[in-house]
Amino acid sequence: MKVQVLAAAMQQNDYRLLERLNIQSDAIIGNQCSRNSIETFEWKGHKITYLNFAEKGIGLNRNNALIRADADIVLFADDDMVYADGYVSLIKKQFRNHPDADGIIFNITESDSEYYKRYVIQKEMKVGYFNFLRYGTVRIALRLKSIKENGIYFNQCFGGGCEYRHGEDNIFICDCLKKGLKIYAVPAAIAALTGERESTWNKGYDNQFFYDQGKLYRIISRKWWRILCLQDALRHQKMYSRAWRDSYRLMTKGRFNR
Numbered sequence: 001m002k003v004q005v006l007a008a009a010m011q012q013n014d015y016r017l018l019e020r021l022n023i024q025s026d027a028i029i030g031n032q033c034s035r036n037s038i039e040t041f042e043w044k045g046h047k048i049t050y051l052n053f054a055e056k057g058i059g060l061n062r063n064n065a066l067i068r069a070d071a072d073i074v075l076f077a078d079d080d081m082v083y084a085d086g087y088v089s090l091i092k093k094q095f096r097n098h099p100d101a102d103g104i105i106f107n108i109t110e111s112d113s114e115y116y117k118r119y120v121i122q123k124e125m126k127v128g129y130f131n132f133l134r135y136g137t138v139r140i141a142l143r144l145k146s147i148k149e150n151g152i153y154f155n156q157c158f159g160g161g162c163e164y165r166h167g168e169d170n171i172f173i174c175d176c177l178k179k180g181l182k183i184y185a186v187p188a189a190i191a192a193l194t195g196e197r198e199s200t201w202n203k204g205y206d207n208q209f210f211y212d213q214g215k216l217y218r219i220i221s222r223k224w225w226r227i228l229c230l231q232d233a234l235r236h237q238k239m240y241s242r243a244w245r246d247s248y249r250l251m252t253k254g255r256f257n258r
Contacts, residue, residue, distance in 0.1 A: 004071030210250030
């Protein structure tokens with residue numbers, strides 16, 4: 001069982017990112033920069049590929065790596081995280097424990113965030129339509145065959161550098177569920193966030209955030225998108241520091257924005 005990290009990065013001019021990420025497996029680095037080239041080399045016994053492309057957009061970056069992936073299990077990384085020692089063995093163990101799993105979601109440890117804290121998995125559970133929104137793709141390990149056979153890729157309109165600033169993770173995991181993939185969440189950490197890089201999209205809970213959130217829910221479900229907006233506005237009044245009616249109004253306006 002081969003594990004491969006697919007990392008999204010920007011403006012990398014050397015290979016120090018491999019050390020910062022604590023890479024212990026094969027990896028493909030999607031490097032959005034000012035040049036176009038593909039570099040493949042061996043590093044600490046692992047096959048490394050750098051995709052240097054003069055373009056932007058997190059969805060495009062991840063898709064470039066995904067279509068070139070060739071392992072059994074793939075991970076999606078950002079350039080501001082550090083993998084735990086032994087993450088490869090941990091991931092293999094969890095897939096052996098869950099032979100029917102197409103994907104397994106792990107914990108990511110982090111320092112205090114000004115805007116939100118990632119959900120911490122306390123006990124093993126099945127991931128479904130009622131809880132998938134709490135997870136991001138940097139937490140998930142997926143069988144590559146399951147993704148490719150079902151034609152699952154990242155929406156290139158959502159995420160950093162795109163028209164809508166966030167939501168590509170939610171859409172991707174939702175698409176996995178719509179295709180019938182079995183995903184489990186387990187209380188084990190595979191990486192930590194360093195907090196060294198400022199978010200390319202999170203500018204706080206401004207009007208654009210809510211417009212984009214509404215558009216995200218519309219993409220996830222044309223039938224239930226208003227309910228998704230409402231539950232979001234009600235549950236996160238304190239975090240948003242807005243009355244729920246205001247948040248809901250902006251989200252539903254986002255359905256028609258642009």
